[in-house]
Amino acid sequence: MPLEVERKYLNVDFELLRRSLQEQGAESAGAHFESNLIFDTAAGQLRANRRLLRLRTREWPGRTRHLLTLKLPVPHSEHFKVREEHELEIADKTAMQGLLEGMGYGVAARYEKIREPWRLEDVEVELDILPFAKVVEMEGPAERIASVQQRLGLDNAQISIKTYHQLHQDWRLRHSLPPALSFVFGKEQNQLWRQRLGLTYNAAPQPGEEPLP
Template sequence: MSIADEIETKFAVKSFDAVRAALAAAGGVRLSRRFEENVVLDDAAGTLRTRDVLLRIRRDAVCKVTVKLPATVPGLDGLKIRREIETEVADPAALEAIFTALGYHPFLRYEKVRETWQAGDALVCLDELPFGRYLEIEGPAASIPGLAGRLGLAMDQALPQTYHELHQDYRRRRNLPPETSFVFPPETRRHILASLAGSL
């Protein structure tokens, strides 16, 4: 189990090619590239969302349950700081059944391909979602702005929104009907999983 303050920032990017080159030039090391399935839970009244609490089950190489608590420490410009409690889970289906019995049901499912790099004391995540590409930097607050600059990113372009909020913005801008979850179409999902077979 881990309990820590998560300090991160997020950027929208059109392509990962330039970022990968900059990461390699900065001595970054690619750790993994994996497909993720995420389930976010809440009660019927949306109590957790109202309190800015996230309860999530994530499946990739392992399964983890995460609780993210509301920010209690002011962040620097462009940074988000939240307390995060996370642990591995042996049986995600059983855990989801337990939460359901307690009144917490899935209200949002989302998928992404996450490529993770270690760059000094920070983690850089290249996230491909069904509605776009994003980059997250997580690490000490003092390290993030400098690393962002080396990757060609400016802190005044950092995004404070969650992926759920960014997805809602994406749909509104395109006059698409509301949709909470964001998952890849079945054929795209099969292609992604095939391309990831045997990768890091």
């Protein structure tokens, strides 16, 4: 059973962390723009049963990858977020979306982020910029995550095992905003990030687009 084991770190200084990663010999894969579509039934059955069906697009200059992911719940872990994960790379995002919709699934939420992946031995260290926060996410064997956490000086950071959707709901609550499942960059933010990453900008509105105030 393929398991995803991860932990998030909040309020981290990215510049200091990058220096620590370089000093530890970590390798950077470069930042990319990431768009995600979350599919569910009209009644929200997948979300109610802690299941996630996601179609993800990663964009680099001159290269795009699409991944279909299914995440299933496993027994709760107090110190790490653990999910059973099944992932498949696909060539045609539009065709896959049509197939999912034909099976009765629709787009229930969208979210975007800028992801800067690093690898330190067998642990993935992701520096993520979301429309509402900057978060570090580590994925790998639990004992190795704890070791890398110490090596990078993150022992005193605020640790979370919440999903990005849960962190988003917390953010909206702190800002007296109503609950919302989607979090995407506003058009100006989207254009700015895509320019910084050397990507083209698509000004056409996306279904379910819900930029933050």
